[in-house]
Amino acid sequence: MIMTDRPLIISYSYSGNTQRVAELLQAAVGGDWCEIHPWQPYPASFPELLEQVKEEIRSGYYPRLLPVSCSLRSYQIVFAGSPNWCGTIAPPLASWLYRNNLSGKIILPFYSHCGGVSCDFGRDISRICPKADVREPLGVLDNEKKDMGDRFRDWLLRTGTECLIRSGK
Numbered sequence: 001m002i003m004t005d006r007p008l009i010i011s012y013s014y015s016g017n018t019q020r021v022a023e024l025l026q027a028a029v030g031g032d033w034c035e036i037h038p039w040q041p042y043p044a045s046f047p048e049l050l051e052q053v054k055e056e057i058r059s060g061y062y063p064r065l066l067p068v069s070c071s072l073r074s075y076q077i078v079f080a081g082s083p084n085w086c087g088t089i090a091p092p093l094a095s096w097l098y099r100n101n102l103s104g105k106i107i108l109p110f111y112s113h114c115g116g117v118s119c120d121f122g123r124d125i126s127r128i129c130p131k132a133d134v135r136e137p138l139g140v141l142d143n144e145k146k147d148m149g150d151r152f153r154d155w156l157l158r159t160g161t162e163c164l165i166r167s168g169k
């Protein structure tokens with residue numbers, strides 16, 4: 001079992017679903033939560049957003065981000081979440097992972113999705129952070145309303161991070 005202190009939760013959300021998962025996760029495991037924001041906000045119109053996102057993913061573009069006020073150094077376990085965009089990590093989260101040194105950290109990926117094109121956040125994050133220990137991702141449907149407590153618990157057990165399960169949760 002891993003000896004750990006507080007985990008870091010880092011997330012990007014465009015329309016609030018991943019943010020909701022991150023909030024519930026923080027309530028379940030504690031730790032510190034930081035949200036990522038792109039320096040240039042994404043368009044509000046869906047066709048423009050989709051076109052831009054497709055191009056960013058196609059070209060491997062890492063968008064500039066607003067400063068994030070967390071220091072990675074004190075964390076051994078990092079939860080990293082974003083929506084599934086076009087079958088992969090949203091570029092703002094990819095950008096944060098690329099710009100930070102996650103070597104030796106345990107990364108627990110989570111994502112929100114609508115049940116469309118599937119993704120493999122584990123593979124995609126391992127490509128950006130080859131020296132991190134990337135564990136099994138958790139996918140949450142965007143309209144999933146049920147209590148997430150059991151799902152988080154099962155996920156932490158499966159990923160060998162059960163030390164994060166708080167008693168009573």
Ligand SMILES: Cc1cc2nc3c(=O)[nH]c(=O)nc-3n(C[C@H](O)[C@H](O)[C@H](O)COP(=O)(O)O)c2cc1C
Pocket residue numbers: 012013014015016017018019049050053082083084085086087088112113114115116117118141142
């Ligand atoms: C540009 C774009 C691309 C998307 N691509 C996918 C996809 O490939 N597969 C999927 O299941 N959902 C896809 N979705 C749906 C989102 O993943 C889903 O609505 C998610 O809950 C949004 O999270 P958010 O509210 O944190 O931004 C896409 C949404 C957008 C806006």
